[in-house]
Amino acid sequence: MAAKRSGAESKQSRRTVASPRPGQEPRGEAPLSLERIVASAVELLDAEGLDGLKMRQLADRLGAGAMSLYWHVGNKEAVFDLALDAVLEYRRSPEIVAPQDWRGEIIHMLEDWRAGMLRHPWSASLLPRRALGPNILSRLELLGKTLSKAGVADADLNVAIWSLWNYVIGATITRANFELSDDDRAAAQQRLTDLSQHYPTIERSRLLLDNDWDGAFRKGLDFLLDGLAPRE
Amino acid sequence: MAAKRSGAESKQSRRTVASPRPGQEPRGEAPLSLERIVASAVELLDAEGLDGLKMRQLADRLGAGAMSLYWHVGNKEAVFDLALDAVLEYRRSPEIVAPQDWRGEIIHMLEDWRAGMLRHPWSASLLPRRALGPNILSRLELLGKTLSKAGVADADLNVAIWSLWNYVIGATITRANFELSDDDRAAAQQRLTDLSQHYPTIERSRLLLDNDWDGAFRKGLDFLLDGLAPRE
DNA sequence: ACCTGAACACCGTTCAAGT
């Protein structure tokens, strides 16, 4: 397995935004730009999934010739990196700045992170495979700072951050890929019932049929936080 | 995103193992069989990664004509499903059957699960995307039974199972994809130092340079288990 | 500086045909 590269570099070192006719976009098609490419890529990924992003289709959607993208991005991997980072931006709602409630703040951050990824179900699967972009680093920085402020010892800080990372990543990837149709759900239930002699515990607990993903995420997160920094 | 199918069905309903010349394999190439295909697929995936599995190459490695596989498997997705399940088998070491130590037993199960997936780094990324095969269901059943025996309330059982699942999946996917070369590592360190004004906390804690993956996994797991079922 | 089509080297899968 090759070591991952960032891949986000483009042939141009800086984006010159000076438009030829300021304040007036040409009718019909705007010129190609990194911003437009990334926005379109996110739309396409939302609609078609990770395997559904094709360079030709992306160019088509932008009204550009099939191969024009390669002047801007260099690579399909670069498109993935840019789309992923675009989706991970954190807009901290300034009204909910909980003052001393570090636990509530952490829960808010992680629920926001998960919700953002679920709005783009391809993103969670992609995140661990790619180099960490600026937006995810910002989230980790804020998470670490909050944990530290909350009194987590420096010696435990990395473990605490990675534990929460693991939990959020695992939960979100699982949930994003578990979008069963009603037929699938019925079939799974039937199959599990057929096999209840082999798997009595998870059949009895209805593990695969429980549909309260948000509640389970929140409860498990509470358990983990209890272990990381017990409430007094 | 399409609902996932099992895809593991083949055109033949049962494998007839009756060999024409019993006890004597023909010289040169053994005949094609599901077992040989799966074993070769695992080898190929180990060597080349998820993107490196090509149907033609797999057939080649088996000494078969390029398209012979399709009589046995029907699909490339079926190959993935079979290879994944093959890798998830749990051989419980009968000597280490800890009697009353449910916590040790759970830790052993989950560390074994993680270690098995890290031996096949493509497997962790694949697992949440596919339907759950018999071997992973067995692991979940055993996990649930052990937690239940340990006194976890029925109302909390699903949350406990999914929390541990999330943690193991997230940790293993992250670790399997974080195989940096020394050059990459040096570059990452340099980049983080350059940006230390933006990410002071994670720079100070050396979050991305900490190399003790096994220790961090174990410590975080301890925290989570503390939250799930506090030691008395 | 920015865009383009033709062309190359691949893929997974189908199918008619072999034994």
Place this chain on the structure above:
DNA sequence: ACCTGAACACCGTTCAAGT
């Protein structure tokens, strides 16, 4: 029952060429 090669419909990317 089991295997095969030719062929189809795609892909990502390169490149020489346009403006």
